[in-house]
Amino acid sequence: MSRLSRENFLITGFVCIVFGASMSVAGLGPMAMTVGLFGVVFYIVGMTLGRQTGMSPEAVANWVPEGELLPDAGRFMFRVDVTLDEPVTSSILCGPCGQVTVEPGPKPTSFSCPACHRLLWDEEE
Numbered sequence: 001m002s003r004l005s006r007e008n009f010l011i012t013g014f015v016c017i018v019f020g021a022s023m024s025v026a027g028l029g030p031m032a033m034t035v036g037l038f039g040v041v042f043y044i045v046g047m048t049l050g051r052q053t054g055m056s057p058e059a060v061a062n063w064v065p066e067g068e069l070l071p072d073a074g075r076f077m078f079r080v081d082v083t084l085d086e087p088v089t090s091s092i093l094c095g096p097c098g099q100v101t102v103e104p105g106p107k108p109t110s111f112s113c114p115a116c117h118r119l120l121w122d123e124e125e
Contacts, residue, residue, distance in 0.1 A: 006049040013043025060085065064102060070095030078120040080107050094120060 020036025055063075061083075070077040070093070077095035082088065092101045092111055099115035110122040 006046055009042050009046030009049065013039045013041070013046055015039070016042060061087070064091050064100055065093055067093065067098040067100045069098045072096075076118065076120075078111075082107055092120070094118065 016035050016039025018039075020032045020034075020039055023032035023035060026032075065079070065081055070079065072095070079093040079095070081091045081093075083090075088105055090103050090105065090107050092103070092113075093099075094101070094113040094116060096118060097113060097116040099113055101111075101114060109124075110119070112119045
């Protein structure tokens with residue numbers, strides 16, 4: 001089960017316990033006991049579910065976006081993803097041809113797509 005279902009069990013259990021307590025104050029004994037006991041069961045099930053973490057460090061380091069064509073918006077588009085953790089790499093998606101290129105280091109100052117040879121950007125320093 002995913003992390004979302006663990007959180008759902010915990011929240012549902014807490015809400016059922018609170019509703020059961022408020023129903024017992026209102027004098028609805030059998031219904032309050034049923035809702036409260038289900039709340040305790042939901043809460044215990046939620047606590048016993050394992051905690052799932054996100055992606056492994058290897059999966060994060062090897063992530064590359066999928067190649068896809070990007071629509072033209074007055075001129076051709078591109079997308080640059082730069083990792084924040086070491087090793088810093090830049091993945092560049094060329095919109096016209098859908099080619100993904102991975103380069104070491106931060107975003108380069110200029111880049112031409114190796115597949116379609118278009119100059120995607122050129123930043124003068």
